[in-house]
Amino acid sequence: MKIRERAITGVAAAISIGGALLLWQFFTQRSESYFFPTPSTVFPHLWADTGGFGEPAYLSSSASDLFLGDGFFEDVVPSMWRMLRGYMLAVSLGITIGTALGLSEVARQYTDWIINFVRAIPPPALLGIWIVVFGIGDGPKVYLIAFAVIWPVLLNTIDGVAAVDEQRKQVGAVFKVPFHRQITGIFLPSAAPKIFGGMRICVGFALIMTIISEFAGATNGLGLRLQADLLFFNYPDLWATMVVLAVVGLILNGILMWVEGRLLHWHHGMARLAEA
Amino acid sequence: MSVTDGMGNPNRGYALAVDRVRHTYGQGQAAFEALGEISFEVPAGSVACIVGESGCGKSTLMRIMAGLIRPSDGTVSVRGTPIDGVPEDMAMVFQDYGRSLFPWLRIRQNVEFPLKHLDRATRRARAAEALESVGLTGHEGKYPWELSGGMQQRVAIARALAVDPRILLMDEPFASVDAQTRAGLEDLLLKIHADLGITIVLVTHDIDESVYLADRVIALGTSPGTVLEVIEVTLERPRHQLLTKETEDFLKYRHRVFELLGDPA
Numbered sequence: 299m300k301i302r303e304r305a306i307t308g309v310a311a312a313i314s315i316g317g318a319l320l321l322w323q324f325f326t327q328r329s330e331s332y333f334f335p336t337p338s339t340v341f342p343h344l345w346a347d348t349g350g351f352g353e354p355a356y357l358s359s360s361a362s363d364l365f366l367g368d369g370f371f372e373d374v375v376p377s378m379w380r381m382l383r384g385y386m387l388a389v390s391l392g393i394t395i396g397t398a399l400g401l402s403e404v405a406r407q408y409t410d411w412i413i414n415f416v417r418a419i420p421p422p423a424l425l426g427i428w429i430v431v432f433g434i435g436d437g438p439k440v441y442l443i444a445f446a447v448i449w450p451v452l453l454n455t456i457d458g459v460a461a462v463d464e465q466r467k468q469v470g471a472v473f474k475v476p477f478h479r480q481i482t483g484i485f486l487p488s489a490a491p492k493i494f495g496g497m498r499i500c501v502g503f504a505l506i507m508t509i510i511s512e513f514a515g516a517t518n519g520l521g522l523r524l525q526a527d528l529l530f531f532n533y534p535d536l537w538a539t540m541v542v543l544a545v546v547g548l549i550l551n552g553i554l555m556w557v558e559g560r561l562l563h564w565h566h567g568m569a570r571l572a573e574a
Numbered sequence: 575m576s577v578t579d580g581m582g583n584p585n586r587g588y589a590l591a592v593d594r595v596r597h598t599y600g601q602g603q604a605a606f607e608a609l610g611e612i613s614f615e616v617p618a619g620s621v622a623c624i625v626g627e628s629g630c631g632k633s634t635l636m637r638i639m640a641g642l643i644r645p646s647d648g649t650v651s652v653r654g655t656p657i658d659g660v661p662e663d664m665a666m667v668f669q670d671y672g673r674s675l676f677p678w679l680r681i682r683q684n685v686e687f688p689l690k691h692l693d694r695a696t697r698r699a700r701a702a703e704a705l706e707s708v709g710l711t712g713h714e715g716k717y718p719w720e721l722s723g724g725m726q727q728r729v730a731i732a733r734a735l736a737v738d739p740r741i742l743l744m745d746e747p748f749a750s751v752d753a754q755t756r757a758g759l760e761d762l763l764l765k766i767h768a769d770l771g772i773t774i775v776l777v778t779h780d781i782d783e784s785v786y787l788a789d790r791v792i793a794l795g796t797s798p799g800t801v802l803e804v805i806e807v808t809l810e811r812p813r814h815q816l817l818t819k820e821t822e823d824f825l826k827y828r829h830r831v832f833e834l835l836g837d838p839a
Contacts, residue, residue, distance in 0.1 A: 465669075465670060465674050468637075468666075469676075469687075472640055472666045473665070473688035475690075487676065490678075564717055565677070567717065568717075571719055571720070
């Protein structure tokens with residue numbers, strides 16, 4: 299049964315991807331616009347710079363490089379590394395601060411308006427000031443990503459921790475569980491489904507912010523590459539980079555889903571049982 | 575009859591003594607008096623059932639006895655010592671097993687949860703023993719939500735027993751299971767009581783259950799909660815779901831508690 303369901307899902311995905319590619323080919327072939335290249339131009343570009351600007355290709359045909367090209371190592375890897383650091387910084391700060399605020403109603407009352415005020419600032423708007431204040435190295439980019447990404451994790455952690463059931467807390471008190479173990483053993487697991495919800499939203503935000511942070515003052519990365527492509531009218535490379543970004547986003551989401559599936563299998567198991 | 579130590583002195587013959595406890599939630603206009611003046615004692619090794627309608631402050635009283643909340647006035651003493659916070663060797667079984675058990679832990683881990691200060695081997699042994707006493711050996715690797723309601727409440731009982739308590743507090747422990755399961759759990763509790771000789775204080779709104787389980791029924795009246803009467807139940811042990819409940823004495827006690835609590839309609 300499970301194998302069959304998976305097969306059906308796989309076939310459906312293949313059909314929709316194939317259909318989308320066909321539509322893309324169909325419309326771009328008719329327009330013949332340089333700005334909208336056909337997929338049959340874009341995909342070969344992943345292996346070699348058909349635009350002739352010498353951008354390193356993302357993929358290679360060499361098995362010893364795992365079929366990865368210079369572009370992967372020079373642009374994708376630095377971007378991912380920045381994103382990962384920003385994301386992890388945001389998640390760890392978000393969970394730590396969120397837990398503290400979730401535990402204290404007084405602290406929440408004092409910080410609520412500050413959080414909402416700061417959160418309302420679109421992070422890209424900060425880019426210019428950010429560079430003035432923090433400079434142009436890798437660190438500032440990582441902090442900017444973290445700043446943009448922290449909110450869903452922070453708010454969901456606050457909500458999740460504050461909403462822990464009274465009876466669950468009493469279990470901790472009655473059995474004299476030390477405070478730090480109440481945090482790790484009761485509050486965080488109770489809030490975990492919500493925290494993961496926030497973390498999943500953040501993956502998309504982190505990718506967006508990584509690209510934006512590389513629009514200014516970057517020496518490598520996918521954001522810089524997109525800008526260079528625009529500047530030099532290298533539209534095949536622009537589209538190829540977007541394909542790469544989409545694939546990266548898919549993979550990251552997949553990884554997070556996998557981690558969530560492992561850590562929250564109890565949650566999903568309960569949900570399945572409740573449906574049945 | 576009401577047993578009160580008028581001097582406020584700790585009475586050493588009792589496992590638990592509640593002495594002129596009052597509790598009011600909120601202040602001023604919004605103040606709500608949950609408990610009037612409550613005094614009663616629970617002899618060591620006995621079963622006491624606190625029975626009353628909803629709104630009589632049973633849950634508040636239970637939380638005060640557990641040291642989870644401090645009463646506005648009066649004291650609770652455990653073996654003669656007034657408590658300040660959760661007393662030593664006291665454990666509690668909560669009403670809603672769905673919330674008191676941790677769904678992210680397997681049965682064994684749930685039972686071991688309060689034992690983390692002990693070494694692994696001792697934890698294992700204690701959990702195994704506790705699970706055996708509630709008849710759940712073999713279910714260690716399951717999650718609580720994979721078990722029936724009655725089994726889950728047995729896990730909660732096992733978790734409480736694992737800490738080796740001398741006093742077991744139970745807050746309407748069988749209110750969320752069906753009648754058949756309930757009878758089974760009542761008898762399981764009586765067996766555990768007979769085997770371990772611990773003091774059990776159980777809150778319930780079920781009059782039959784209170785008389786069936788107790789050595790002493792504490793009948794509470796509502797708004798605010800006050801002790802209407804403390805009834806000594808001298809029914810023979812071991813008790814039997816059918817035979818005990820058919821005796822004249824059982825019916826007499828039941829009648830009395832019904833009278834006290836008034837028409838529950």
